Amino acid sequence: MKYYPELVSLGCFRITDLETITGSEAAAKSLSQAYRKKGYIQSVRKNLYVAISLESKQPVPSRFEIASHISDDAVVSYHSAFEYYGYANQVFYEVYVTSQSRFRDFEFDSINYRRVVPKIYSHIQHEPNGVRISSLERAVIESIDMFERIGGLEELLRCLLLIPALEETALLACLEEYANGFLYQKTGLILSALANSLHISNSFFKECKTHLPSGKSYLHEKSNGFIWHKNWNMYAPADVLQLVNKGVTDYDAI
Known part of the structure; x- marks a missing residue:
């Protein structure tokens, strides 16, 4: 256990x-084999290992630490x-x-552990424990962008309801990097329902509206019960927050 600590x-x-x-390639390979056999370490994937707690027999690093070490830019x-x-309603x-x-x-x-090709490269936080993570504002924007594939609209809304506040300038910077009119639409419509709780001013939504595409859009593919939101040039539920309170519906799968 010389090197275990x-x-x-x-x-x-x-x-x-x-x-x-250890001081050499041969010694490193020998140590890896010996410690894996004894249960001191485990292989996560090729050339990535974790230390195992002798008390709990579980990995010492968290899944977020492991994820941050998958690649140099993870x-x-x-x-x-x-x-x-x-700020998550559910743990995945x-x-x-x-x-x-x-x-x-x-x-x-x-x-x-699932890879997603990045659409944005800034607004990354480096935590003291080695975790590289999207800033809160980036997490909000990227999750709005892909809510149909990751978690669903209802789960996204429940997460947003747990957030005490967001920085408008950071949100707009992320949106600018995406440069996607449809994302401005979705962001404006969804966050306008939570403007008070997230402390977002009218100037944020005014800026979003300057980037709206000319064509009509749908918030998501399952459009039953949608109404026309003129301010956002989009078809969507009359009140997206009703999805949080209405229980199990067709929206749960979105």
């Missing part, structure tokens, strides 16, 4: 880290960012990771 301190590590600790994003910040058994570096989705310790 150092590996616990690292949490996640690669063969190169073992080489630094970022915990979307609903997973809400979970990290404590998957972690969404934006990364330009390609990797195949994989499962480790009953958690699925």
Whole structure:
């Protein structure tokens, strides 16, 4: 167990880290094999390992720390960012990771790690524990962009209801980087329903409206019961917040 405390301190590590600790490639490979056999460490995927707690027999690093070490540019994003910040209504058994570096989705310790190609490259926070994560405002915008694929509209709304406030300038900066008129539409319509609780001013929505596309849009594909929202040039539920309170409906699958 000579090197075990150092590996616990690292949490996640690669063969190169073992080489630094042991002093040679051969010693690193030998240590890796011996410690895996003894249950001190586990392989997450090729060339990524975690230290295992001797007390709990569970990985020492959290799933967010593991996700941040999948690639050099891996970022915990979307609903997973809400979970990290404590603003998620549900805990998913998957972690969404934006990364330009390609990797195949994989499962480790009953958690699925899913790669999403990034559409935005700024607004990343570097946490003291080594987690790279979307800022809260980026998580909001990217989740609005893909709510139909990640968590659904109802879960997104429940997460937004837990957030105490958002920075308008950061939201607009993320939207500007996306440069997507439809996303301005969706963001404006959804966040306008929570403007008071999120402390978002009218100037934010006024700016969003300057980027609306000319064509009519639908908030999502399941359009039963939609009405026309003239301010946003979009068909959507009369009150999106009603989805949170109406229980199990067709919207639950969105």
